[in-house]
Amino acid sequence: MPAAMSPGNTAAPETAGAPRTAQPLPLTPGRRAALAIGVPVCLLLIAYGGFDLIANLAVGHYPVRYTAPASTKSLSVTTDGGSLALRPTAGRVTLAGTARYTLIRSTLTERMVGTEAVVGYHCVTLPTGDCALDATISAPAAMPVSASTAGGNASVTALTGPVTLSSGGGSLSAGHISGPLRLNTSGGNVQLTAITSPTLTAATGGGDIQAAGISSPAVTVTTSGGNIQATGVSAATVTARTGGGDIEIVFSSVPRDVQVNTSGGDITLVVPRGTTAYHVIASTSGGSIADSLPQQTSSGNLISASTGGGNITLREQ
Numbered sequence: 001m002p003a004a005m006s007p008g009n010t011a012a013p014e015t016a017g018a019p020r021t022a023q024p025l026p027l028t029p030g031r032r033a034a035l036a037i038g039v040p041v042c043l044l045l046i047a048y049g050g051f052d053l054i055a056n057l058a059v060g061h062y063p064v065r066y067t068a069p070a071s072t073k074s075l076s077v078t079t080d081g082g083s084l085a086l087r088p089t090a091g092r093v094t095l096a097g098t099a100r101y102t103l104i105r106s107t108l109t110e111r112m113v114g115t116e117a118v119v120g121y122h123c124v125t126l127p128t129g130d131c132a133l134d135a136t137i138s139a140p141a142a143m144p145v146s147a148s149t150a151g152g153n154a155s156v157t158a159l160t161g162p163v164t165l166s167s168g169g170g171s172l173s174a175g176h177i178s179g180p181l182r183l184n185t186s187g188g189n190v191q192l193t194a195i196t197s198p199t200l201t202a203a204t205g206g207g208d209i210q211a212a213g214i215s216s217p218a219v220t221v222t223t224s225g226g227n228i229q230a231t232g233v234s235a236a237t238v239t240a241r242t243g244g245g246d247i248e249i250v251f252s253s254v255p256r257d258v259q260v261n262t263s264g265g266d267i268t269l270v271v272p273r274g275t276t277a278y279h280v281i282a283s284t285s286g287g288s289i290a291d292s293l294p295q296q297t298s299s300g301n302l303i304s305a306s307t308g309g310g311n312i313t314l315r316e317q
Helices: 029-057
Strands: 059-067 074-079 084-088 094-102 107-113 116-122 132-139 145-149 154-157 163-167 172-177 181-185 190-195 199-204 209-215 218-223 228-234 237-242 247-251 257-262 267-271 279-284 289-291 302-307 312-316
Touching: 059 107, 074 132, 084 145, 084 163, 132 145, 145 154, 154 163, 163 172, 172 181, 181 190, 190 199, 199 209, 209 218, 218 228, 228 237, 237 247, 247 257, 257 267, 267 302, 279 289, 279 312, 302 312
Parallel strands: 074 116, 074 145, 084 132, 084 154, 145 163, 154 172, 163 181, 172 190, 181 199, 190 209, 199 218, 209 228, 218 237, 228 247, 237 257, 247 267, 257 302, 267 312, 279 302, 289 312
Antiparallel strands: 059 094, 094 132, 107 116
């Protein structure tokens, strides 16, 4: 006979073979934190993926054509992205190209500030998608021109007036320029060919600088980490700096003031063979120095070369 339950026992007896009901996991502080962080992140990733898909399907483009007034004496062009090419023309200033945008149509603005034509290409900031203006800019050769793109490549050819060219990260190139030239990019390479500017300044946030056929009283080239290589350089004053790459400069005429520095690369300077003596100051923290130049401390021709750890070679051709 089964034993009688005591009056104080109110729990129901377990039935053999009956499934147990799963109990919910307790919400510990760790689980609460995981939910608080994980759920918004998952929703954000889902939303971003959906937006990216829509953006890829909603890309538009349209042709761009602008002609500046005949009274234009200088030109300034700024774009939120895309490639730019500057070329000379015998006529009026023109800009022609293709605009690309995602979801929301971009805008091109033109206005005159005195005698300067100011052109801008503007994109609506989105988390993903493409928006850029690829354009060719034609201007009278002697006209001062400033052109900037937020991220594409840019080039300039055969202009004789002052030129300023910049990019947020693309490569820059300049050829057959005889006016003052200033180039700046946040990270791309810089290519210079046949430059006869009264002043030349080129800088990159991390790319290489290559130059051939440079004739200018004053040359300044800097890179945060790339190499600097220049041949056929005729310049009285040269300043070259890199955060860690090599520097190699071959002079076609006797320099007067040369200042080169690298944080860790090698330095090679080659000057024309002759009777000119140089005041040489060379230092390296870990490499070797090979200096075969004619030297005189009272010379007005200074060569200063320093590296944080590479080798230094100074010689005649």
